[in-house]
Amino acid sequence: MARVLLVEDSEVTRAYVRGALSGVGVGSAPLEVVEAESGFAALRLLPRGSWDLVITDVNMPDINGLELLSFIRQSERHRATPVLLMSTQTSGRDRERGLALGAVGYLSKPFTPEQLRDEALRHLSAAPDERGHG
Amino acid sequence: MVDPGDRAREEFFTEAQEIVETFSRNLLSLDATLKVGGDDPALVNEAFRAVHTLKGLAGLFGAAQLGLLSHRLEDLLDALRLGRMPLSPAVLDILFGSVDVYAQILDAERNALDPPAQAVDELCRRLDALGGASAEQPSLVVEYDLDPGMLAVLTEYEEHRLRTNIENGRGLYRLRVQFDLSTIDRALEEIKERAKRHGEIITYLPTGESASPDTIELDLLMASRDDLATLIGTLGADNVVIEEVPRRRRPSLAAGTVPPPDPAGTLLSLAPPGARLEPATSDDVLAVEPARSIKAVTQTVRVDIKKLDHLMNIIGELGIVRGVLARLSERARSDGQRQLATEILRLHRSFDRRLGDLRDAVLEVRMVPxxxxxxxxxxxxxxxxxxxxxxxxxxxxxxxxxxxxxxxxxxxxxxxxxxxxxxxxxxxxxxxxxxxxxxxxxxxxxxxxxxxxxxxxxxxxxxxxxxxxxxxxxxxxxxxxxxxxxxxxxxxxxxxxxxxxxxxxxxxxxxxxxxxxxxxxxxxxxxxxxxxxxxxxxxxxxxxxxxxxxITLAIVNALLVRAAGQVFALAVSHVSEAIVFDRRGLRTVEGREVVSLRGQTLPVCRLAEHLGLPEGQGPAPRRFVVVMALGARRLGLVVDAVLGQEDIVIKPLGPSLSDVRGLSGATELGDQRVALVLDSASLLEDVLSATDTGPLEVAPRG
Structure with missing residues (x-):
C-alpha cells in the first residue's frame, strides 16, 4: 500500500485533500493518507515508517513547509521521498524556493481534486520503490 | 469523490465562521495597539493568515465572492505585514468593514441565497481607493553570517521579519535545542513563552541531526535586543545551546550594492513615513495568543447543538425512570416487601447520583464563554x-x-x-x-x-x-x-x-x-x-x-406547586422561599394585595385566579406563598400546595399555545403527569406592572 503523509494546519483543507485522494490507488492497492496538523506532528510521524509521498502546506506556524522539505531532503532515511508543496502564496517566491530546495511539485490553492490527484499519482508512480513491502 | 460532501460543507462553514471571528479579534487587538501608537507584526501576520486560509477555503468550495474578497484583503494584509504599506485607522476601517461583509457572504452561502455582490464590490472599491503598496523591498541585507541553509528555507514573511529586526538593530541568535519527540509541543511552548520577553523567534528549522531516533534537534533563529549573557541566563539549559550569529565584516560600500547598515537610513529609503513596523511594542509581539494550537485540532470535537438537545431529552426521560423507581420502592414497601423496597431504593439513589453527574457533564458541554x-x-x-x-x-x-x-x-x-x-x-x-x-x-x-x-x-x-x-x-x-x-x-x-x-x-x-x-x-x-x-x-x-x-435553558430545577387542582412547575432559581399563607396578614395597598414579610411589603398574586382557573374545591385549610425573586423584584404566588422539587426538561407548547403569556412550556414529570411550566419573568412582569387589579387575561400576545 502506498503511504502519503499530508501536512496541513487547516482542518478543512486536510479533509478536502483526503476526499480528493480517496478511491485513488497505485495499481490495485489503495492509498493510505496519514495526516499531520503541523510541522512538528509531521516530524513525529516521519520516523514511523516509510513514505511514498509527502504533501505539505508551505505557510504553517512554527516549522514551515520549506523547513520540513529541507529536513526531509537531509534525512538519511527519507531523502528519496518526493515532497509536493501546496500554498496560496500570491507571489512566486516561495514556489521558486521550494523547487530549488527539491520539491517535486507545487500546487497553487485553489486546485481541483483532479489536479491534486494527477500530481500525486505522477510522483507516486515515479518514485522508486526502495522499501521492502510487509 | 469530486464534490466534497455536505458534511465537509458544514465543516467549511464552521471553520470559515471561526476564522472570521479570529480575524475580527485580531483587528480589535490591532486597533488597540494602534491607538497607543504601537504596532504588532505578529497580529498583522495572524490576520493575513486568516484571510489566506479563507481564500483557500473559498477556492475549495467554489464560494466566488468569499474568494474575491479574501483575495483582495490578502493583498492588502500581505502589503501590511511585509511593511509595504502603513497600518492606518483608515485601513483598519476597511478591514473592520470586511468582517461584516464576510458575515453576509457566509450567511448567504449557508442559506443558498445570492451572495452580497454589491457589498463585496463596495469594499473592493474602498480597497482600490487605498492605492497600491509601495515598491518591493530590496532583497535581504545579508550582513549576518547566517547559515545559507537556514536562509533558504525562510518563507517570504519570515524573511521580512528577519529584515525588520536587523534594521531595528537587534542582534541575531541561534538556539540549538534538543527535544524529546513525544513532548516537543510542550517544550516548544515553554521556550516560546520565555523567549517572548526578549524578542522574537523567527523560525524553527529541524537540523536533521539528532542524538537518537526519539529526539530531534532544531535550530531556532531568534532576534533580540538583549545580549548573549542575558539570553543564556534566561533561556539556556542542558538542551538549549545559544550562540550569537556573528556580524559579517561589512562588505565594501564602494560597490554600492549593499545599503549601509544604518537602521534609520535604511528604513527611510524602504518605506513611506509611518510605514515602519516600529518595534517599540514588539517585546510583546509574541505575547499574543499563538497561532491555533495543534492541541485545539486534535483534542476538540465540534458538535451540533441539536445533538446536545437530544441528549438532554434522553436525560429528561431518564428522570422519569428515576421517578418510577422511587414509586416502585414505595409500592414494594407498602406491599410488605421491605427487602425489595430497600434494594430498589438503593438502586434509585445510585441512579439519581449518576444521572445528576451526566446532566452536569452535558450541561458543561453546552457552555461557552x-x-x-x-x-x-x-x-x-x-x-x-x-x-x-x-x-x-x-x-x-x-x-x-x-x-x-x-x-x-x-x-x-x-x-x-x-x-x-x-x-x-x-x-x-x-x-x-x-x-x-x-x-x-x-x-x-x-x-x-x-x-x-x-x-x-x-x-x-x-x-x-x-x-x-x-x-x-x-x-x-x-x-x-x-x-x-x-x-x-x-x-x-x-x-x-x-x-x-x-x-x-x-x-x-x-x-x-x-x-x-x-x-x-x-x-x-x-x-x-x-x-x-x-x-x-x-x-x-x-x-x-x-x-x-x-445559566442554561436546557434543564431546570423546578419547584412543583398545585393550584386549581393542577400541577405547575416554577424554576427554583427564581424562588427565594415558600411560606405559609396567613390570610389575616393580607392587606390591600394601592389596589394590590400584599402581605408583610419580615417587615417588607410583598405583593401577592393568586395563581389560580391569575390564570382564570376555578379555585380548588372544598376549603383549602392551609395555603402557601411562594416568594419569587427576579433581579430586584419580588412577588408572592399564592398556591394550594408545594409538592417538591424536580429537574425538568422544558418542552415547547404546540403552536396554538405557544403565544400564551405566562407559560414557558410543559414538562413530563417523574410520575408521568404533565405539568405546565410557569414563565417567571412574564408572570412577575404582568402582575407587577398591572396598575389595575383585575385578573390578567391569558391571551395571545399582539
Whole structure:
C-alpha cells in the first residue's frame, strides 16, 4: 500500500485533500493518507515508517513547509521521498524556493481534486520503490 | 469523490465562521495597539493568515465572492505585514468593514441565497481607493553570517521579519535545542513563552541531526535586543545551546550594492513615513495568543447543538425512570416487601447520583464563554463611536464567564441595542463632559459574573443618566400612565417606564440621531431567554443596566406547586422561599394585595385566579406563598400546595399555545403527569406592572 503523509494546519483543507485522494490507488492497492496538523506532528510521524509521498502546506506556524522539505531532503532515511508543496502564496517566491530546495511539485490553492490527484499519482508512480513491502 | 460532501460543507462553514471571528479579534487587538501608537507584526501576520486560509477555503468550495474578497484583503494584509504599506485607522476601517461583509457572504452561502455582490464590490472599491503598496523591498541585507541553509528555507514573511529586526538593530541568535519527540509541543511552548520577553523567534528549522531516533534537534533563529549573557541566563539549559550569529565584516560600500547598515537610513529609503513596523511594542509581539494550537485540532470535537438537545431529552426521560423507581420502592414497601423496597431504593439513589453527574457533564458541554459575544460588541462600540464622533473606552471584565450556547446566540442583539443606546444617549459629547468635570472620553463597562445559578451582565456608562422627568412626560403623553399615578411611582418604577412600548431612549435624551431602539423590544427578547433587566441611573453620573440570566435553558430545577387542582412547575432559581399563607396578614395597598414579610411589603398574586382557573374545591385549610425573586423584584404566588422539587426538561407548547403569556412550556414529570411550566419573568412582569387589579387575561400576545 502506498503511504502519503499530508501536512496541513487547516482542518478543512486536510479533509478536502483526503476526499480528493480517496478511491485513488497505485495499481490495485489503495492509498493510505496519514495526516499531520503541523510541522512538528509531521516530524513525529516521519520516523514511523516509510513514505511514498509527502504533501505539505508551505505557510504553517512554527516549522514551515520549506523547513520540513529541507529536513526531509537531509534525512538519511527519507531523502528519496518526493515532497509536493501546496500554498496560496500570491507571489512566486516561495514556489521558486521550494523547487530549488527539491520539491517535486507545487500546487497553487485553489486546485481541483483532479489536479491534486494527477500530481500525486505522477510522483507516486515515479518514485522508486526502495522499501521492502510487509 | 469530486464534490466534497455536505458534511465537509458544514465543516467549511464552521471553520470559515471561526476564522472570521479570529480575524475580527485580531483587528480589535490591532486597533488597540494602534491607538497607543504601537504596532504588532505578529497580529498583522495572524490576520493575513486568516484571510489566506479563507481564500483557500473559498477556492475549495467554489464560494466566488468569499474568494474575491479574501483575495483582495490578502493583498492588502500581505502589503501590511511585509511593511509595504502603513497600518492606518483608515485601513483598519476597511478591514473592520470586511468582517461584516464576510458575515453576509457566509450567511448567504449557508442559506443558498445570492451572495452580497454589491457589498463585496463596495469594499473592493474602498480597497482600490487605498492605492497600491509601495515598491518591493530590496532583497535581504545579508550582513549576518547566517547559515545559507537556514536562509533558504525562510518563507517570504519570515524573511521580512528577519529584515525588520536587523534594521531595528537587534542582534541575531541561534538556539540549538534538543527535544524529546513525544513532548516537543510542550517544550516548544515553554521556550516560546520565555523567549517572548526578549524578542522574537523567527523560525524553527529541524537540523536533521539528532542524538537518537526519539529526539530531534532544531535550530531556532531568534532576534533580540538583549545580549548573549542575558539570553543564556534566561533561556539556556542542558538542551538549549545559544550562540550569537556573528556580524559579517561589512562588505565594501564602494560597490554600492549593499545599503549601509544604518537602521534609520535604511528604513527611510524602504518605506513611506509611518510605514515602519516600529518595534517599540514588539517585546510583546509574541505575547499574543499563538497561532491555533495543534492541541485545539486534535483534542476538540465540534458538535451540533441539536445533538446536545437530544441528549438532554434522553436525560429528561431518564428522570422519569428515576421517578418510577422511587414509586416502585414505595409500592414494594407498602406491599410488605421491605427487602425489595430497600434494594430498589438503593438502586434509585445510585441512579439519581449518576444521572445528576451526566446532566452536569452535558450541561458543561453546552457552555461557552461570553467573550464570544463581547468580541462582537467591542467591534460595534468601535464602529458606533466613530460614527457618532464620540471617544469611548470599553472596559470588559468577566469575558470568561460561561453560559449556555443557545443563550449566547440570543444575547448579541439585545446587548448591542443596549450598548448603542448607552453610546447614543448616555455618553455626552466631549465638550459637555468636560464642562461637567468628566474626562472627555466616555467609558462603558461591560461586566459579567456568575451568581449562583445565574449569570449577571452589567452595562454601565458614565454618561448623563436617564432624565426621569422627560421619561414621565413622554409616558403621560403616550397615555401609558396618568399624571396622578406618575406622582405615586417610586424611583425604581419610574425608570421602569423606559421598557414601555413606544418610549425610546431617544425621546428621553432629546437626541435625534435616530438610533433609539425601543427598550421594550430589548426586554421582550431578554425575557425569551429568561433574562430580566434592572435599571439604575443617576442624573449626571451614569446608567447601569443589570441583566440576570439563567445559566442554561436546557434543564431546570423546578419547584412543583398545585393550584386549581393542577400541577405547575416554577424554576427554583427564581424562588427565594415558600411560606405559609396567613390570610389575616393580607392587606390591600394601592389596589394590590400584599402581605408583610419580615417587615417588607410583598405583593401577592393568586395563581389560580391569575390564570382564570376555578379555585380548588372544598376549603383549602392551609395555603402557601411562594416568594419569587427576579433581579430586584419580588412577588408572592399564592398556591394550594408545594409538592417538591424536580429537574425538568422544558418542552415547547404546540403552536396554538405557544403565544400564551405566562407559560414557558410543559414538562413530563417523574410520575408521568404533565405539568405546565410557569414563565417567571412574564408572570412577575404582568402582575407587577398591572396598575389595575383585575385578573390578567391569558391571551395571545399582539
Amino acid at each position: 461570553l467573550g464570544q459575544v463581547f468580541d462582537r460588541l467591542a467591534r460595534v462600540v468601535r464602529q458606533i463611536s466613530r460614527d457618532v464622533g464620540k471617544d469611548i473606552r470599553l472596559v470588559i471584565t468577566g469575558a470568561e464567564t460561561e453560559i449556555d450556547k443557545l443563550i449566547v446566540e440570543e444575547l448579541s442583539d439585545p446587548l448591542m441595542h443596549m450598548i448603542r443606546n448607552a453610546i447614543d444617549h448616555g455618553i455626552e459629547a466631549a465638550a459637555v463632559r468636560e464642562k461637567a468635570g468628566k474626562p472627555p472620553a466616555g467609558t462603558i463597562a461591560l461586566n459579567a459574573y456568575q451568581k449562583g445559578n445565574h449569570v449577571m451582565i452589567e452595562i454601565e456608562d458614565d454618561g448623563a443618566g436617564i432624565d426621569e422627568d422627560a421619561l414621565v412626560e413622554k409616558a403621560i403623553a403616550l397615555g401609558r400612565i396618568s399624571r396622578v399615578d406618575a406622582g405615586d411611582l417610586a424611583r425604581h418604577d419610574l425608570l421602569g417606564l423606559i421598557f414601555m412600548p413606544g418610549i425610546s431612549t431617544r425621546d428621553v435624551a432629546g437626541d435625534l440621531s435616530g438610533r433609539g431602539v425601543g427598550m421594550d423590544v430589548v426586554k421582550t427578547n431578554m425575557a425569551k431567554i429568561g433574562g430580566v433587566i434592572d435599571v439604575h441611573s443617576e442624573r449626571g453620573i451614569g446608567t447601569k443596566m443589570t441583566i440576570t440570566l439563567p
